[in-house]
Amino acid sequence: MTRHTRILMSVIYSAFVVYLFVPLALMVMMGFKDSKFIGFPIRGWTTEWYAGVFQDSEVLGVFAYSMTIAVSSTLLSLVIGVWVATFLGPNKFRGKLIVFALTCLPAVIPGIISAISLRIFARFLSIEPGMFAIILGHTVHNVPFVALVVMARLATLPKSHIEAAQDLGADKMVAFFRITLPYLLPALIGAGIFCMLLSFDDFVRAFFLGGYQPTLPVLIFAMLRTGMSPEINAISTVVLILTAVLGLWAERSMRRMNKGA
Amino acid sequence: MTDQRDVIVHLDKITKRFGSTVAVDKLDMEIMAGEFVTFLGPSGCGKSTTLRMLGGFETPNEGRITLGGADVTRLPPNRRDVNMVFQDYALFPHMTVGKNVAFGLELKGKTRSEIDRRTEELLEFLQLGGFRDRTPDQLSGGQRQRVALARALAPDPKLLLLDEPLGALDAKLRAQVQVELKDIQKRTGKTFFFVTHDQDEALTMSDRIVVMNAGRVEQDGTPEELYFRPQSRFVAEFIGETNLLEGTVRGSDGDAIVIDWNGIEVRGSAHGAKPATGDAVMAALRLENVNCYSTRPQAGNAIEGRIVNKLFKGSRTALDIRVGERDDAVIKAYLDAREADSLPPEQLWIDWDADRLSVLRD
Structure with missing residues (x-):
């Protein structure tokens, strides 16, 4: 790389970083603005919007609702994903590729299409729109990610470890719970956090499958329609910090896993 | 067993x-x-x-x-x-x-x-x-x-x-x-x-x-x-290093089997088996079981030969000793380095205990 292209590259990269972070910085800033309207000029600062968020029982209730959905769908996705991975990983059978493709499909289908079809399907099964329907919708979407991450980890588990466990008296179940599952743990942590973030962040599925009770993204959307208020910025900032911390921690644990922890 | x-x-x-x-x-x-x-x-x-x-x-x-x-x-x-x-x-x-x-x-x-x-x-x-x-x-x-x-x-x-x-x-x-x-x-x-x-x-x-x-x-x-x-x-070649001698059975001499190898009479042992006279056989001889002499020994059936190749390997020296007219009439032997150097390379004698030349089953 010549000196000129190196300078050019760093300029482009800096521009990208600015483009990425300036909106976020603005959003965070507006949350501290002592005025009901979003925008410049800023004449005074306050933390009352944040205080408001933490005292607003509606916002707190919606946050808890979203968390419940995220945790439930994540746990469900982990169980199903591990099951799919342990079935697809080591077994060889005709049509394995097709089963694998079908497993991955929900991850790439556009959210809106998946959401509408799930809504129709839920009605067909007489499942009321609401928490349960959203959890199912998120699980369908998350299973492929879990399965893929777990399969990658499973492929590095030496066959001899399972054989050694069996040799020492373990049947298939004991070998799975005492050897395979602990070996998968870093992958499960990483995949689990990724699922939580996907679920917590989801708007389309929650909108179509939800009942009267909104999830956090749906609530923010509803608040936007009644007018921008710095309270939205405050909520968003809290969510931003939470998800960034979780996401970075997940990324770190995945990286450690790949190093073969 | x-x-x-x-x-x-x-x-x-x-x-x-x-x-x-x-x-x-x-x-x-x-x-x-x-x-x-x-x-x-x-x-x-x-x-x-x-x-x-x-x-x-x-x-x-x-x-x-x-x-x-x-x-x-x-x-x-x-x-x-x-x-x-x-x-x-x-x-x-x-x-x-x-x-x-x-x-x-x-x-x-x-x-x-x-x-x-x-x-x-x-x-x-x-x-x-x-x-x-x-x-x-x-x-x-x-x-x-x-x-x-x-x-x-x-x-x-x-x-x-x-x-x-x-x-x-x-x-x-x-x-x-x-x-x-x-x-x-x-x-x-x-x-x-x-x-x-x-x-x-x-x-x-x-x-x-x-x-x-x-x-x-x-x-x-x-x-x-x-x-x-x-x-x-297979066993002879898989374990250790060995001389493989292909020849024809001439008869027996007490417990020993006499084999014609490239026109040279050699004595070996079939360890209980009795190959018939005229049978084509193969026999194995470990390199360290070959004895070398600078003068013809009084007793036994020593064979005359000359050194065609010498390889120093540290704890021992490997000798290729040509004993007949044909190029492949070569016996390999392992000796102590000093002993190998003391041998006259143009004319020496070799022999072995008959039960060290093992006549193979196949």
């Missing part, structure tokens, strides 16, 4: 096929209690498949395996009194050394105090006393190998399988571990079934070596028998 000890394992004409390949072909043998038996052979000879059938990881297509008198042919690994030391040790990475060793004991339903006592005892026995709370990644290769051994010995199996467990160690450590392993086998009195492709390992440790080739047993005997009295060309 004139051994008075009990038969612990009986492989009753077992055959294992993978698709159209026959990995093990009607293998029939008994293993005695307390024996250190080594299956030796090149990769793909069927030795590992035999080991895996004993462990329960493969089921023979034909034949029966009995362990301590009971038929275990179709029993899964977790229900046999057999434990294994894996080639890569297969230590559980998320468990401490102590937990690894205790794993088999827990699954046998032992009480906590029994498990602790036995684990402690084995770690002490294998000089791993201070390593109980370490994880496998904090250990050296040799230590890991000992943990794998402790873990396999813990449930007190009737038979211990060892699948090339020294392959991952460096040469110096390997030599030391060979001695240790033999010592551990003697002290525990356990039956060891060892699989390797390394002849040094086999010769150093075994009470008995079974050489396998293409799914069949080539020869079954003590290390000395295999080394000095190979029965087939």
Whole structure:
């Protein structure tokens, strides 16, 4: 790389970083603005919007609702994903590729299409729109990610470890719970956090499958329609910090896993 | 097998096929209690498949395996009194050394105090006393190998399988571990079934070596028998270095068989077999069994020759001695370097004890 292209590259990269972070910085800033309207000029600062968020029982209730959905769908996705991975990983059978493709499909289908079809399907099964329907919708979407991450980890588990466990008296179940599952743990942590973030962040599925009770993204959307208020910025900032911390921690644990922890 | 000890394992004409390949072909043998038996052979000879059938990881297509008198042919690994030391040790990475060793004991339903006592005892026995709370990644290769051994010995199996467990160690450590392993086998009195492709390992440790080739047993005997009295060309060439002499039987001279080799009369032994006069035979002679003289010895049937090649190898010197007119009438010999230098290269004499030239079965 010549000196000129190196300078050019760093300029482009800096521009990208600015483009990425300036909106976020603005959003965070507006949350501290002592005025009901979003925008410049800023004449005074306050933390009352944040205080408001933490005292607003509606916002707190919606946050808890979203968390419940995220945790439930994540746990469900982990169980199903591990099951799919342990079935697809080591077994060889005709049509394995097709089963694998079908497993991955929900991850790439556009959210809106998946959401509408799930809504129709839920009605067909007489499942009321609401928490349960959203959890199912998120699980369908998350299973492929879990399965893929777990399969990658499973492929590095030496066959001899399972054989050694069996040799020492373990049947298939004991070998799975005492050897395979602990070996998968870093992958499960990483995949689990990724699922939580996907679920917590989801708007389309929650909108179509939800009942009267909104999830956090749906609530923010509803608040936007009644007018921008710095309270939205405050909520968003809290969510931003939470998800960034979780996401970075997940990324770190995945990286450690790949190093073969 | 004139051994008075009990038969612990009986492989009753077992055959294992993978698709159209026959990995093990009607293998029939008994293993005695307390024996250190080594299956030796090149990769793909069927030795590992035999080991895996004993462990329960493969089921023979034909034949029966009995362990301590009971038929275990179709029993899964977790229900046999057999434990294994894996080639890569297969230590559980998320468990401490102590937990690894205790794993088999827990699954046998032992009480906590029994498990602790036995684990402690084995770690002490294998000089791993201070390593109980370490994880496998904090250990050296040799230590890991000992943990794998402790873990396999813990449930007190009737038979211990060892699948090339020294392959991952460096040469110096390997030599030391060979001695240790033999010592551990003697002290525990356990039956060891060892699989390797390394002849040094086999010769150093075994009470008995079974050489396998293409799914069949080539020869079954003590290390000395295999080394000095190979029965087939495969065994002669696989173990150590050897002179192979092709000739025709002329007759016999007492116990010795007289063979015409390139027009030279040589004496060998068929170890009980009686090849007929006129038979084409092949005979094997170890390089270190060749005696060299600078003057013609008074007694015996020494052959005259000359040195055509000399190679210094440190602890010994390899000589190529041409003894006839034909180019391939060459005998190789190992000598001490000083002795090799003292020989007149243009004219010397060689001979050997007749029972060191082994007439091969095929």
